[in-house]
Amino acid sequence: MMHFYEQVYELVRQVPPGKVVTYGQVAALLGSPRSARAVGYALRYLPRGTDVPWQRVINHRGEISPRFPAESPLIQRLLLESEGVVFDGNDRVDLQVYRWQGE
DNA sequence: GAGATGACGGGCT
DNA sequence: AAGCCCGCCATCT
Numbered sequence: 001m002m003h004f005y006e007q008v009y010e011l012v013r014q015v016p017p018g019k020v021v022t023y024g025q026v027a028a029l030l031g032s033p034r035s036a037r038a039v040g041y042a043l044r045y046l047p048r049g050t051d052v053p054w055q056r057v058i059n060h061r062g063e064i065s066p067r068f069p070a071e072s073p074l075i076q077r078l079l080l081e082s083e084g085v086v087f088d089g090n091d092r093v094d095l096q097v098y099r100w101q102g103e
Numbered sequence: 104g105a106g107a108t109g110a111c112g113g114g115c116t
Numbered sequence: 117a118a119g120c121c122c123g124c125c126a127t128c129t
Contacts, residue, residue, distance in 0.1 A: 003127085004126055004127085005126080005127080022111085023110075023111050024113095032125075034111095035124075035125050036111040036124085037110095038111090038125045039111075039125095040109065041127070042126085054110085059110080060111075060113085065110040067109095068110095072110085073110085076110090
């Protein structure tokens with residue numbers, strides 16, 4: 001079936017290393033500007049070891065959204081930093097610099 | 104098919 | 117500037 005989730009995964013796979021996108025941005029690119037929440041819900045079901053670069057999706061404030069388990073956000077940050085993304089003193093990334101504008 | 108869920112966002116305090 | 121509240125939307129139970 002044509003799940004919205006599948007579309008989310010396909011789009012996120014297109015985000016290049018060293019770049020990030022916001023949940024709302026993903027939703028907008030898929031044609032549903034108000035489905036940001038559903039995007040986050042979709043990523044929640046990703047299995048470990050997936051080929052989807054889920055770490056490149058953050059919230060509109062440039063922060064890594066909290067979740068369970070608590071170590072997950074830490075892993076996400078390490079993955080991003082290993083791609084060259086820099087976090088400031090408030091654990092946020094500068095979206096003006098790292099935001100992926102789409103294809 | 105109705106109610107609950109949640110890795111969001113924007114606006115107001 | 118940081119939090120809180122409330123509306124949104126697709127999926128899950």
